[in-house]
Amino acid sequence: MGAEHDLRIGRRQVAALTEIGRTMVSHFDYERALAAVIEKTAQILDSKTGAFMLYDESTGLLSLQKPAFGVDDEELYSAYRVPLSEGGNAVTVFVTGEAYMTNDFRSDPRMSRRFVRMSVANRVMTVPLQVEGRSIGVFHVQDKQSGDYTPEDLELLKLMAPTLAVLIMSAAMMRELREKTQQLEDALALRKRQLQRAAAIQRGLLPRGTPALAGYDLAGECLAAEDVAGDFYDWTTLPGGTLLLTVADVMGKGLAASLVMASLRTALRAAPRGLGPAARIRLAERSVALDIMQDGLFVTLFHGQLDLSSGVLRYVDAGHGYCSIRRPDGELTRLTVRSLPLGVLGNAELTEGTVRLEPGNTLIVHSDGLVESEGTTGSLDEFAPELAEAGDAADTVRRLLGRMPARLFDDVTVLVLRCLPLER
Numbered sequence: 001m002g003a004e005h006d007l008r009i010g011r012r013q014v015a016a017l018t019e020i021g022r023t024m025v026s027h028f029d030y031e032r033a034l035a036a037v038i039e040k041t042a043q044i045l046d047s048k049t050g051a052f053m054l055y056d057e058s059t060g061l062l063s064l065q066k067p068a069f070g071v072d073d074e075e076l077y078s079a080y081r082v083p084l085s086e087g088g089n090a091v092t093v094f095v096t097g098e099a100y101m102t103n104d105f106r107s108d109p110r111m112s113r114r115f116v117r118m119s120v121a122n123r124v125m126t127v128p129l130q131v132e133g134r135s136i137g138v139f140h141v142q143d144k145q146s147g148d149y150t151p152e153d154l155e156l157l158k159l160m161a162p163t164l165a166v167l168i169m170s171a172a173m174m175r176e177l178r179e180k181t182q183q184l185e186d187a188l189a190l191r192k193r194q195l196q197r198a199a200a201i202q203r204g205l206l207p208r209g210t211p212a213l214a215g216y217d218l219a220g221e222c223l224a225a226e227d228v229a230g231d232f233y234d235w236t237t238l239p240g241g242t243l244l245l246t247v248a249d250v251m252g253k254g255l256a257a258s259l260v261m262a263s264l265r266t267a268l269r270a271a272p273r274g275l276g277p278a279a280r281i282r283l284a285e286r287s288v289a290l291d292i293m294q295d296g297l298f299v300t301l302f303h304g305q306l307d308l309s310s311g312v313l314r315y316v317d318a319g320h321g322y323c324s325i326r327r328p329d330g331e332l333t334r335l336t337v338r339s340l341p342l343g344v345l346g347n348a349e350l351t352e353g354t355v356r357l358e359p360g361n362t363l364i365v366h367s368d369g370l371v372e373s374e375g376t377t378g379s380l381d382e383f384a385p386e387l388a389e390a391g392d393a394a395d396t397v398r399r400l401l402g403r404m405p406a407r408l409f410d411d412v413t414v415l416v417l418r419c420l421p422l423e424r
Contacts, residue, residue: 034171035067041160042069045125045153047141052129052168053080053090054137062090062137065168070142079118088112089126093138099127099158103148125149127157129165139164205262211237213308215359219393220247220415221401223369223408231367231411232261238273243306247320247365247415251298251341260297263288264342268303277303277316278350285342298343302365311357311419316350318342322368324380328360328421330388332380357419362387362396369412370400393418 042050049070055062064071064080071077084091089110093100102108103123106116111124121142129137139161144153210218220233234246246268250257267284275283281303302323304315317323319341324332337353357363364380364387371378386399393416400414 031067031171031175034167035069037164037167038067039069041139041157041164042141044160045141045149045157046145048143048145049121050139050141052137052139052164053082053094054129054168054172055094055135060084062094065137076118080115082112086112088115089124090138090140093126093128094135097128097130097135099125099154099161101125101149101151101154105142123149125154125157127154127161129161129168131165131169136165136169205234205265206232207235211235211243213237213243215420216243216308217393217418217420218243218416219397220413221397222413223401223404223411225369225408225411231369231413232265233365233413233415234265234268235415236269241308243308243417244268245304245306245363245365245415245417246302247367247413248299248301248303249320249367249369249411249413251300257297260288260299264299264301276352277305277314278352280305281316281318281342281350282347298341300341304363304365306357306417313355313357313363315353315355317353318350319344320365322371322380323363323365325355325357326362326364326387330384332384357417359419360421361419362393363415363417363419364396365415366400367411367413369408369410370404370414372410 038050038052042048047070049068051068051071052065053062054065060083062082062084064077066077082088082091084095089100089102089108089112092098092110100110101124102110105111105119105121105124119142123144124140124142126138126140128135129139139157141157206222207220218235220235222231222233224231231249232246233248234244236244238244246265248261248264250260250264264284267287268280270287271280271283281301298319300319300321302315302317302320304313306313315323315335315337316339317335317337318339321334321338323335325335326332335353335355337351339350340348366380371380371382383400383403386403387396390396390399396416396418397414401412404412
């Protein structure tokens with residue numbers, strides 16, 4: 001009768017223990033819940049300490065863990081590490097799944113002499129911790145304060161063990177999740193710093209000023225949808241009155257696209273001066289640092305060579321398609337000579353087109369982000385009011401980009417070259 005009565009009391013205590021854990025776990029604070037449950041377990045069993053050991057498959061060690069109740073010696077946490085080959089009480093309970101109790105810890109032959117020397121305990125109960133039939137560790141209570149442990153005490157601790165095991169496993173998983181989350185946050189922070197650095201380097205590759213061109217007005221700008229852009233524009237003047245213009249869009253995002261962009265820009269600038277647009281592009285494509293085809297990237301490109309004295313523009317439109325000339329009356333004419341983008345087919349023919357910029361004409365080259373962003377219809381014609389109201393080339397660029405939404409889903413690049421009207 002007494003044992004049944006104690007068992008009923010024990011079940012109520014286990015229910016109370018479970019409720020403590022459930023309440024705290026509902027707030028996702030597994031470690032606080034675990035610490036409270038360990039303390040409550042020790043108090044129910046009138047014990048000075050309560051602690052658990054977990055088995056680590058990667059190291060093969062059964063080790064004392066935090067949190068614990070009544071264990072204040074930090075050295076114990078590093079010392080209580082047991083390989084399964086060492087044997088002893090904790091290992092035996094873990095391996096066999098059978099609980100054990102002794103009120104003569106110091107003389108019990110089952111106890112490891114190494115731990116007997118470390119501990120001041122006299123009475124010990126140890127139960128296995130199991131989740132879905134798999135042993136994950138053991139739980140100890142030590143030194144009952146009112147006398148010897150009894151078989152009823154051991155049965156009560158065995159009743160508590162499943163709740164302890166679930167909370168311990170949950171706390172370990174939550175701790176691992178926090179560690180993984182922190183590692184991910186650290187990695188993302190590092191990547192962000194790297195991208196910011198790459199973006200700063202990339203911005204430094206864009207033209208820092210516009211050349212003084214007799215009879216022409218030039219401006220350009222690139223807005224990146226992410227830290228680094230796949231778009232770029234460039235210009236440079238050559239001896240003899242030649243202006244080279246480039247607008248390109250690497251079909252991809254992030255670092256790979258920015259590296260292709262930087263390599264292509266450098267290669268175009270390094271090409272021999274006497275080459276025409278097609279030959280210059282072909283040479284640059286072959287010397288790009290990244291294998292565009294292999295990386296699944298390709299590049300749309302407008303590259304033009306303008307004779308400033310005659311206004312004749314030789315150009316290659318390699319799959320770009322967003323190149324127009326605006327006449328003084330507002331008419332927009334798209335340049336029609338096209339070739340395939342770079343990287344689609346190796347050594348595809350690059351066809352050059354020729355057009356003359358007359359005084360009052362404006363060459364507008366942009367990326368698809370300008371006309372394919374939210375709220376646009378895919379044509380430069382819808383920007384007619386902005387173009388009509390614009391003054392110089394810089395104002396034209398500013399007005400076109402002013403239509404863009406605050407959040408870009410693609411890079412947007414605009415280059416404007418005005419052939420100034422003849423003075424009367």
